[in-house]
Amino acid sequence: MKALIDPQKCTVCGVCEDVCPVGAISVGETAATVSDECTLCGMCVDTCEFGAISLPQVGTGPKDDLSAYRGVWVFAEWRRGTIHRVSYELLSAARKLADKKGVPCAAVLLGSDLDAAAPSLLEYGADTVYVIDHPNLADFTDEAYANSLVALVREKRPEILLAGATTMGRSFIPRVAALLQTGLTADCTDLDISEEGLLLQTRPAFGGNVMATIVCPNSRPQMATVRPRVMRPEKDARNGRIEKVTLPEEVFQTRVEVLQVIPEEDVTAKLSEAEVIISGGRGLQKAENFHLVEELAQLLKGAVGASRSAVEEGWAPPSHQVGQTGQTVAPTLYMAVGISGAIQHIVGMQGSKVIVAVNKDPEAPIFDVASCGVVADLFEFVPAFIQRLKREG
Amino acid sequence: MKIVVCIKQVPDAKNVRIDPNTHTLVRQGVESIINPFDLFAVEAALRLKDRHGAHVTAITMGPPQAEEALRDVLSRGVDDAVLLSDRAFAGADTWATATALAAAVRKMGDVSLIFCGKQAIDGDTAQVGPELATILDIPYATFVKELNLDGPDHLKVVRRTDEGTEVWRLPLPALVTVLREVGDPRVPSLKHKMRAKKATLPVWGIQDVGLDQDRVGLSGSYTQVVKVFSPPRRADRVMLQGPVEDQVEQLYRYLKEAKVPGL
Ligand SMILES: Cc1cc2nc3c(=O)[nH]c(=O)nc-3n(C[C@H](O)[C@H](O)[C@H](O)COP(=O)(O)OP(=O)(O)OC[C@H]3O[C@@H](n4cnc5c(N)ncnc54)[C@H](O)[C@@H]3O)c2cc1C
Ligand SMILES: Nc1ncnc2c1ncn2[C@@H]1O[C@H](COP(=O)(O)O)[C@@H](O)[C@H]1O
Numbered sequence: 001m002k003a004l005i006d007p008q009k010c011t012v013c014g015v016c017e018d019v020c021p022v023g024a025i026s027v028g029e030t031a032a033t034v035s036d037e038c039t040l041c042g043m044c045v046d047t048c049e050f051g052a053i054s055l056p057q058v059g060t061g062p063k064d065d066l067s068a069y070r071g072v073w074v075f076a077e078w079r080r081g082t083i084h085r086v087s088y089e090l091l092s093a094a095r096k097l098a099d100k101k102g103v104p105c106a107a108v109l110l111g112s113d114l115d116a117a118a119p120s121l122l123e124y125g126a127d128t129v130y131v132i133d134h135p136n137l138a139d140f141t142d143e144a145y146a147n148s149l150v151a152l153v154r155e156k157r158p159e160i161l162l163a164g165a166t167t168m169g170r171s172f173i174p175r176v177a178a179l180l181q182t183g184l185t186a187d188c189t190d191l192d193i194s195e196e197g198l199l200l201q202t203r204p205a206f207g208g209n210v211m212a213t214i215v216c217p218n219s220r221p222q223m224a225t226v227r228p229r230v231m232r233p234e235k236d237a238r239n240g241r242i243e244k245v246t247l248p249e250e251v252f253q254t255r256v257e258v259l260q261v262i263p264e265e266d267v268t269a270k271l272s273e274a275e276v277i278i279s280g281g282r283g284l285q286k287a288e289n290f291h292l293v294e295e296l297a298q299l300l301k302g303a304v305g306a307s308r309s310a311v312e313e314g315w316a317p318p319s320h321q322v323g324q325t326g327q328t329v330a331p332t333l334y335m336a337v338g339i340s341g342a343i344q345h346i347v348g349m350q351g352s353k354v355i356v357a358v359n360k361d362p363e364a365p366i367f368d369v370a371s372c373g374v375v376a377d378l379f380e381f382v383p384a385f386i387q388r389l390k391r392e393g
Numbered sequence: 394m395k396i397v398v399c400i401k402q403v404p405d406a407k408n409v410r411i412d413p414n415t416h417t418l419v420r421q422g423v424e425s426i427i428n429p430f431d432l433f434a435v436e437a438a439l440r441l442k443d444r445h446g447a448h449v450t451a452i453t454m455g456p457p458q459a460e461e462a463l464r465d466v467l468s469r470g471v472d473d474a475v476l477l478s479d480r481a482f483a484g485a486d487t488w489a490t491a492t493a494l495a496a497a498v499r500k501m502g503d504v505s506l507i508f509c510g511k512q513a514i515d516g517d518t519a520q521v522g523p524e525l526a527t528i529l530d531i532p533y534a535t536f537v538k539e540l541n542l543d544g545p546d547h548l549k550v551v552r553r554t555d556e557g558t559e560v561w562r563l564p565l566p567a568l569v570t571v572l573r574e575v576g577d578p579r580v581p582s583l584k585h586k587m588r589a590k591k592a593t594l595p596v597w598g599i600q601d602v603g604l605d606q607d608r609v610g611l612s613g614s615y616t617q618v619v620k621v622f623s624p625p626r627r628a629d630r631v632m633l634q635g636p637v638e639d640q641v642e643q644l645y646r647y648l649k650e651a652k653v654p655g656l
Contacts, residue, residue, distance in 0.1 A: 001484055001611050021404045022456075037456060040484035040611060042621040055618060056484070056611060079556060140554075141561075142523065142533060167554045171535040174487070174523035183486065183615030186518035204624065206404070206515055213620040255532040257562040259549070264557035272555050275654050300655040318574050319538075319553065324514055325429045325573050333653045347514070354651045356644065372647050373632040374640050384641045389656075392645075 001056050002038035003045065007031035009052035016044040016053060043210065057217075068157055069220040071106060072098040075149065075163035075173070076121055076129075078111035080138075086164030088124045088233035090226055093191055094162055095125030095236055100193045103159070106130060108152060110145055112138035118242050125236040130156075131244050136252040139261060140168055143254035146175035151251045153180060158221050160199050162191075165225035167272070177223050183216035184223040189230045189351070199224070208350050227351070229275075229330060271320065276302025276333045279322055279349070282309040283338020283359065283378055290315040292382045293337055299389045305329065305349075307339045323348035338378050341366025358382065394447040397498055398438045398471065398508045399525070400431035402455050402462040403515040427462045430510025432578040434571050435466050437540065438508045439579065445542055448472050450501065454482055454493050460594055467589035468581035475501075479598035484611030487516075491524035493609050496602035498529060506548065507568040511536060519570065526568035534561050538574035 002024070010031040017025045017032065024037035025044060032052075045053045072094045077084035091107055098105035106128040107121040114133045121129045130152060136144050145168075153161065153176070161176075163169040165187040177184035190202035194215065199222040202213045216222040264270060271277060278300065280293035290310070297304045306316035308323060322329055324344040334352035339345060341357070341364055349355070350369045357370040360377050367373040374381060405424045438449045451466045453459045454477035463474035477497050485493065498504055507529075509522035519535070526533035538558075539551035546565045551558055553572060581589075599609055606612060631647065633640040648656050 001480075036480060038483065039456070040618075042618040045618075046621045057617065140559075142535075146527075167536055170519050171523065174520040175527045177520075178488065178491065178524040178527035181488075181615075183488065184520060185616060186487075186516075186520055200619075205517065205621075208624065211622050211624050212618050213622075214616050215619050216616050219615045255564055256534070258559060259562055260560035262558045262560075270555065300653075302655060318572075321573070325433075328517070333648065333651075333655075354648070354653060356648075367630075367632070371629055371631070372644065373630065374644060375632065375634070376637055376640055380637045381640060384637055385644060388641050388645050392656075 001040060002034045002036065003040060003042075004054050004056060005032050005034060006052045006054070009050045011050055011052075013049075015047050015049070019044050019047045042212065066159075066218075066220055069159040071104045071156075071158045072101070072160040073153075073158040073162065073221070074105075074107045074126075075161065075169065076107045076109040077164055077166060077168055078109055078114065078117055081117070083109070083117055083120060084164060084166065085233065086166060086226070086228040087121070089228065089231040090162050090164060091121060091124040091126055092234045092236065093226070093231040094160070097160065097191060097193055097199070101197060104128065106158070108132065108149060110137050110148060112136075122240040122242070123235050123237045124233060125238060127238060127240045129240065129242045131242060132247065133244065134252050136254070139258040140172075141254040141256045141258060142172040142175050143256060144252050146172045146179060147251040147253075148247055149176055150179045151247045152245055153221060161221040161223045163225050165227045169225045173223065173225050180221070182219040182221060182223060184225070185214045185216070186225050188224045188226045191224065191226065198222070204351065208347055227330060228272075229332070271303050271305055271322065271327050271329050274303035274329070275331050276300045276335075277305045277322070277329055277331045277349075277352075278302055278335045278337065279305030279307065279339060280310050280315065280337050281307035281339030282313070284310065284315065287313070287315045289379075292378070292386070295386055296335070296337075296382060296389075299386065300333070302331075302333070305334075307342075307345050336366050336370075337382060339366055340364050341369065394445065394505045395501070395503055396438045396441065396447045396449045396506045396508065397501065397504050398431070398434050398449060398451045398466070399494060399510075399521070400435065400451055400453050400462055400466060401428045401510075401513045402426070402453065402459045403428045403513055425458070425461070427465060428510050428513045428515075430512060430514070430571065430573070432466075433573050433575050434508040434510045435469060435471060436578045437569075437571050437575040438506075439470050440576055441506070441540070441542070442470075450475065452477060452494065452497055454478070454485070454490060454497075457596075463594055464589045464592070465581070467592055468586040469579055470582065470585050473592070474594050476594050476596045477602070478596050479609075481599050481606050481612075482610045484614065485609060486614035486616045487518050487520035487524055488615055489609055489611075489613040491521050491528055492613060493602065493604065494521070494525050495528040496604050497597060498525075500597070500602050505565045507531075507566075509568065509570045511570050511572050522568060522570040529566075529568070531566045531568055532563045533568040533570070534563060535570045536572055537569045538572045540569060540571075540575065
């Protein structure tokens with residue numbers, strides 16, 4: 001299968017030929033043609049101004065009665081006593097989707113000793129909070145979490161199931177989707193309902209250089225993980241209720257043994273959770289200078305990130321690396337200090353809300369993605385900025 | 394012990410850019426690289442082989458030119474490689490990809506350990522590994538940064554989570570997805586390069602792995618791309634000029650206005 005060209009609409013303008021990442025399109029005399037190299041990535045479709053290109057449809061036809069599935073669900077991420085913020089964000093988004101469809105909205109809370117945690121979910125728009133409380137869920141394991149969630153989904157049949165694109169969500173939600181034999185879209189940044197009532201799942205691809213909107217037409221539930229901090233949590237309490245769920249004991253069994261859970265005390269290491277990240281690169285010149293970045297991060301209560309060069313120099317541990325082979329982050333503030341902005345770095349941080357770049361080279365590519373560029377010698381600018389922050393108290 | 398490493402050829406990030414003037418996608422040359430996380434997966438497998446002895450097979454599902462990626466990892470010391478290639482595989486989502494890989498792993502038989510990268514840098518989904526393990530009904534651990542055998546039929550891993558680290562013990566067969574911390578990829582050696590050059594690589598199509606047309610590729614996928622577009626460009630950039638003291642004051646005010654927390 002390959003992209004389809006409507007020769008009636010094709011104007012042989014050649015734009016698609018330039019856009020195809022695998023060189024599968026060639027423009028002939030009367031219309032463009034697609035070779036077998038086509039990977040159906042869809043990049044050409046949207047760049048065609050004339051609507052001449054389309055992709056063939058997915059083939060897996062409905063397995064069962066799709067209309068039997070109803071309601072929008074959110075997996076509420078519980079971590080040893082607290083509910084992760086992304087769950088409230090998702091619940092607010094789910095509430096809106098549910099209202100648009102005129103269906104109920106629910107949260108599913110998994111963990112152990114959950115009585116204190118469950119009520120807060122009602123404040124963010126859940127009609128029902130399903131609580132699966134079991135000692136085996138005190139520690140996270142993919143199998144026990146996925147198997148118990150799947151058991152409940154099979155019983156109640158929601159049409160949409162959302163979870164945070166956290167390490168937990170990205171780990172066990174694919175198992176949920178595979179067990180339910182349904183589609184899953186990773187790391188979405190926007191959700192909506194189409195005219196036909198399908199969940200429109202929009203996410204970045206190719207390192208954020210393109211956006212793709214994806215649907216799951218023929219299987220249920222429609223599943224997505226959603227990037228933390230892109231949706232806004234909004235309180236919206238509606239007389240919801242809490243329902244404790246009992247499931248057969250075998251769904252809580254797992255083949256994995258959790259030997260140790262070591263929480264990282266050091267907030268500067270928790271990149272994926274941080275609202276503020278200050279990252280340092282080779283421009284810092286030596287290990288001792290890296291403290292400038294650390295001090296700035298401390299003052300702004302943020303985490304410390306690093307470019308690969310800085311990690312390779314040994315100024316920061318690998319777990320702090322941001323970018324293609326490091327972590328993908330999207331904090332409220334990302335500040336790049338002495339980082340040139342190589343594409344491999346940029347793909348890991350360009351989703352950040354505010355990007356400040358400090359670099360003495362005005363041509364540095366980091367300024368292409370910055371929302372605020374500071375062309376300065378970091379050894380003058382950063383200490384002065386630290387003083388300014390301290391002055392404010 | 395039989396180990397399988399799943400690798401994927403991806404377009405080099407450098408090739409996929411937005412033209413800042415026309416605001417359309419541009420590609421300069423068609424260059425592919427091995428997904429960087431998969432090179433870490435290869436390295437993790439080879440280190441296990443160095444320590445305990447093992448037979449390491451690389452597999453990729455992709456177009457015929459993905460053979461290049463397989464020869465690359467052979468030159469780094471992987472023992473043999475299989476190319477899963479068939480027109481019918483085109484357009485696969487993560488489910489259809491995992492279905493095809495699972496069929497190939499079953500055909501190999503008796504595999505103790507499967508390595509995947511944390512995610513592929515083109516799709517960034519991180520779903521194929523967990524889905525593959527689920528289809529094969531074996532346990533798995535994601536985001537692994539350290540691993541070793543623990544007795545003859547268990548694996549001990551250290552995985553990174555949002556809160557810190559966790560140590561898990563899994564019975565074999567199992568699957569892990571790895572981070573760069575497992576070790577930097579070794580460079581190709583002369584000896585292995587020669588072998589890689591001469592090696593004949595089996596190419597398996599859907600019949601070879603016993604799958605029907607409608608279970609693979611786009612036909613076997615649950616998700617459908619309906620639209621691909623360029624991300625909105627940020628039009629709000631400010632450049633701070635002037636002496637350092639002024640820049641400091643401007644940035645301070647800028648961050649206050651942007652309501653950056655911590656200020
Ligand atoms: C497969 C692959 C994967 C990769 N993955 C990653 C990844 O995940 N993350 C990553 O970061 N990189 C990654 N890289 C590496 C990437 O290509 C760059 O080499 C790296 O990001 C550069 O780091 P840097 O910006 O700190 O260093 P440089 O490129 O050396 O930039 C240093 C910058 O500091 C500025 N500077 C110097 N002195 C001063 C001063 N006194 N004041 C102000 N500014 C100053 C300079 O103008 C320069 O712009 C990867 C590369 C490959 C091939
Ligand atoms: N076509 C493929 N062939 C072989 N392995 C793959 C393929 N696609 C994905 N993988 C493996 O699955 C991992 C995660 O990919 P993804 O889910 O696409 O982010 C990769 O790092 C590879 O190890």
